[in-house]
Amino acid sequence: MNSFKRYFLELSYKGTPFHGWQIQGNAFTVQECIESALSTYFRKPVTIMGSGRTDTGVHASMQVCHFDMEEEFDKEKFLRAINGILPKEIAVSAIRPVKPDAHARFDAESRSYVYRIIFQKNPFLDEIAWLSYFTPNVEKMNFAAEALLKHEDFECFSKVHTEVTHFRCKIKSAHWEQKDGELLFHITANRFLRGMVRAIVGTLMEIGLGKREPEEMEEIILSKNRAKAGKSAPARGLFLSRIIYPNQIYLD
Template structure:
């Protein structure tokens, strides 16, 4: 739908873009002075096709080496054919990035601020597998999944997660609402799934590192409570490698979409 101001100047339509990427060869999502990023590559392709500089804003940033099955970004442009644009973008982009869908949304909607739920998955495989290299963390020691899930129940009831945030992170607060946190074992593969309204920088990888310590018997359930109460990153577990982490899903209210 084309919209016009009273002065008859054209007002661009806002679109949401659903993007997947393998983060191995990128310095994260967000554009930065040194290193190739996903945002930079998508913006470059989009601007070339539309013949106009077209910035995009993502739902959030992922760190170096982190993947996304479902990242959302918004951009403004003249009215266009979303299906044709998806095809053209995928022709321009390298094999590590794909654009899955483009949809028009209300013009005042932000991909960053309107999301209600975000889900991350962390993958671990305990049997060496060359086909999982780079997209799952190879970690051989056996883990007590029952104890890990008991720790997940503690985490789900918490609100302040400063202990899992990267230090010197500039945020208004460290509060997150956790909707789901669970650890699933399938054969020799482990999957940690966590859904929240927002996440802090480095949070998921620090949570997984702490849960691994619980599964190894290095940390008790009481120590998990102590870590959460401390607000001290140094007391939590290590940050596990980026290769196993996926931004799995970003959810928005249905009413923001025009189609």
Template sequence: MTKKRYFIQLSYDGSLYHGWQIQPNAITVQALLDKAMSVYFRQNIETLGCGRTDAGVHATDFYAHFDVENIEEAKVLKAVTGINALLPYQIAVKRVIPVKDDAHARFDAISRAYKYYVHFEKDPFKVNRSWLLKDQLNVDLMNKAAKELLNYTDFSCFSKSNTQTFTNNCKISNAVFDVLDNGLVFTIQADRFLRNMVRAIMGTLVRVGKGEINLEDFKTIIESKSRSKAGQSVPACGLYLVEVKYNCIK
């Protein structure tokens, strides 16, 4: 029996963790998942995630791939309950999926979607899960600005500085605000996202909603390709990775 590759689908509340990716002297989702899986499978397991969420960011749909040696596929696919028993309550494995040996959780993803939640009145049940914002916002104008994102591909102005990406080009296919009871949710979908991109976009759209900049200003910011021109990044607590799509799995 030889090494076999699998995808693992999971969700997590990121409030207590320093993001997904393993870091020295910090508790991360990846570190806890790798430890639990290594214990369960009785061999060293190293996952590679579909992306990296920052500290405090949540995921309702996240994928990683891993390789396991000398274990029958049927046993690996039944590992969900056992792995979950070794993980804290904030992290939940949903399923394990057999894939081709060259399948890649990051590079094979064809689209990703995020949601960002805002609420306008103090609510103890939304602490660390939504951003409390007391400003009045023009949602119609924010939606007009969000729609403009679909007309651009270079989003350097919304990217964290000094990243190791080869390009800042992304294709956004959806960007819209929906009104909730006592709040808003912003949904955005693209083929890829830059580091800090969604939080920077949200911070700039809030400036539009508050009347600090207009629609033409918003387009000028994108065309400037300058991070200093865009709005501040909004807090991590309201951000959720909600969908990752692949051609290689259903």
């Protein structure tokens, strides 16, 4: 029986050049890139499991994945080397030993996303924020966002034909914040459906711009119909920002 040690990698990436997180046969993905770098460093095939998928063009200021390794290795040397192998769009910030049964996806207690909106053209933010030429009513959007905390079935915000057994999510917080000339949407839940956050942002922006009334948010959620919700916000403004795990899974 082979003995192995499991490690969590904490990383960030700019999703612009990638076709999402999950490895695909004919597209360049974040997972493929990391597995290739790990396999180069350890000189043998290495596979990883991420905390969850991000779609094409979506970023992560914090993502977590795990991998197994039998051999001992110097973690500080590993961090320097792996960042040298990875492209400039991906950075590994930490490696932490965890219990052998710890799982990056299934042990996550909560996940958080941030969506960035700017109101002036900015060449430095073009790929990481949604440019809106109209200023929405933030008070109305925050009022509508409160409805998200009262429900658990969010089929209305899910991409259709996804491989899920249910559409239930427990949203712990959801609010808009104005900061340094930007508008930020913060949302935290135990899990998210594919396309969910971008659909929520798009719907709330329609409310903020007066195309819908805040009270419609409740009706949209209860309809369980994606066609009733608003158009999805562009991928470039979305960041996976935080993942929380129970402390007892860590060995350091």
